[in-house]
Amino acid sequence: MNYRYSRRYAGPLEAVILDWAGTVIDFGCVAPAEAFTELFRREGVPLTVAQAREPMGTEKREHIRRVLRIPAVAAGWQQAKGAEATEADIDRLYHDFLPIQLETIRQRAQMIPGAVELIGRLRERGLKVGANTGYNREMIALCEAAARGQGYAPDVSLAAEDAPRGRPSADLALLNAVQLGVSCVQACVKVDDTVPGIEEGLNAGMWTVAVAVSGNEVGLAPDEWAALDAEAQQARRAAAVRRLSQAGAHYVIDSVADLEDCLGDIEARLAAGDQP
Known part of the structure; x- marks a missing residue:
C-alpha cells in the first residue's frame, strides 16, 4: 500500500493543567528562591538568587542536589565544609529546608492578578482544571488553602511525590490527565513558568504554554517588576521568552491571565489537524 492511516485528535480542548508557584500563585516564584538562598546562607555557602533558580520546577530534594x-x-x-557534599548532606539540607520553605510559602501565597478570573472563564468553557508542582504535599497544602480563600480550587492537585518520577518526566501531567478523565493527551494544555515544567508537558504529548513575566524566568516580585522602566521590563521579558521558547513551549505569555487567546488558537489548530 502507498498510504498509511494516521489517527489525529481533532476535537475540543478538555483540560488545562496548571503549575502553582509563578503560574497561578506567588508572582515571581519568590517563595522557593528565598528558601534556597536562606538555606545556603545558614550553611555559610554563597548562593545567588540566579543559582537558586536554575533547577526551578524540579522536586525540591532534587533541586538541592542540582544546586x-x-x-x-x-x-x-x-x-566552607572541607569536603564535597554527600547524600547525607543532601538529606540534612532537605530536612532543614522544609520549615524555611513552608514559611516563605505562607508569606508569598497571593494569587497572581487575573488568575482567579481566568480559571472561572475556563470552567465556563467546560474545561477541567488540574494542577501539579515541584512542592511536596505539605508545601502544596499551604498553597491550596490560600488559593481556596481567594477563590481557586483545581479539580485535581498533585504534589511532587504523587508520581513515580518528578519533572521533567511526564508522570505528573499524565496522572493529572488520568484523574481528570480526559479522552487523550492532545486535548490537554500544560501551563508552567519553568523549563522542567514545560518539558513535562511536552514529554506527556500535551500542548504547552509558558508563563514568562509572572514566573521564575523573570523572577521578580510584583513591586520589583513594577519598579522597572519599560526598557528594563522588555529586556527581562525578552530573555525569559527566549529561554522558554528554546525549551519547546508552543506559546509564551506574560501571565496566566493572558491564556485564553492561546486556547482559541490551539482549538483552531486541532480542528485543522495539527498536533502538539
Missing part, C-alpha cells in the same frame, strides 16, 4: 552541582556552589561548599 550543589553548580560549579561555583560546589566550590563554595568545598571551601
